[in-house]
Amino acid sequence: MTYSNHTVANYINDNLVPYIASMGDRSAWPLFRANHVIWTPSAGLADHKGSIHHLSVGFSPPSDFLSVLRIGRARCMMAWMRYAEAIKELEQAAASTNSMVPEALFWLATAYYFAERDTVRMYAIWDKLATLYPDSPWARHIYPPPSD
Amino acid sequence: MEHAVDLINWETDYTRALESARDQRRQLLVYFHKPN
Numbered sequence: 001m002t003y004s005n006h007t008v009a010n011y012i013n014d015n016l017v018p019y020i021a022s023m024g025d026r027s028a029w030p031l032f033r034a035n036h037v038i039w040t041p042s043a044g045l046a047d048h049k050g051s052i053h054h055l056s057v058g059f060s061p062p063s064d065f066l067s068v069l070r071i072g073r074a075r076c077m078m079a080w081m082r083y084a085e086a087i088k089e090l091e092q093a094a095a096s097t098n099s100m101v102p103e104a105l106f107w108l109a110t111a112y113y114f115a116e117r118d119t120v121r122m123y124a125i126w127d128k129l130a131t132l133y134p135d136s137p138w139a140r141h142i143y144p145p146p147s148d
Numbered sequence: 149m150e151h152a153v154d155l156i157n158w159e160t161d162y163t164r165a166l167e168s169a170r171d172q173r174r175q176l177l178v179y180f181h182k183p184n
Contacts, residue, residue, distance in 0.1 A: 009155035019165040044178040
């Protein structure tokens with residue numbers, strides 16, 4: 001069980017407010033409906049207004065899940081212009097060795113763009129993503145720099 | 149799940165969870181769960 005992993009649990013306790021939305025609790029049902037959650041377990045990362053910016057469906061092994069949390073947290077922070085903090089999270093997720101690295105690289109590039117309108121760095125990260133993980137679905141979401 | 153509950157300080161009240169996220173400038177982890 002991923003939530004019983006000490007590294008994951010420590011990260012959650014130190015950085016997030018963890019809330020259980022249980023199908024066994026009728027008061028939580030509107031949250032399932034509002035966020036189109038039809039499968040459990042799912043994990044949503046939401047901002048302080050309750051808007052979910054990142055939803056992970058099904059189980060993930062601990063290392064992957066830690067990156068899910070970092071990416072989701074970063075996406076929430078980017079929505080509130082907390083770019084420097086988001087970059088730190090995404091750099092850590094991108095430096096890990098799990099299946100979430102391509103997604104972390106994708107969002108890290110966008111974070112550099114939002115933080116400094118730095119398209120050079122954005123395209124460099126996307127190029128790294130396409131080079132290292134050409135078969136990743138995330139490599140298909142990028143676009144090349146404009147030609148001169 | 150019981151062991152996981154022991155390790156994580158889960159909030160069970162949504163309104164309180166949102167208040168806590170706002171006060172601590174944290175994000176919310178919403179664990180969508182179905183009891184066995």
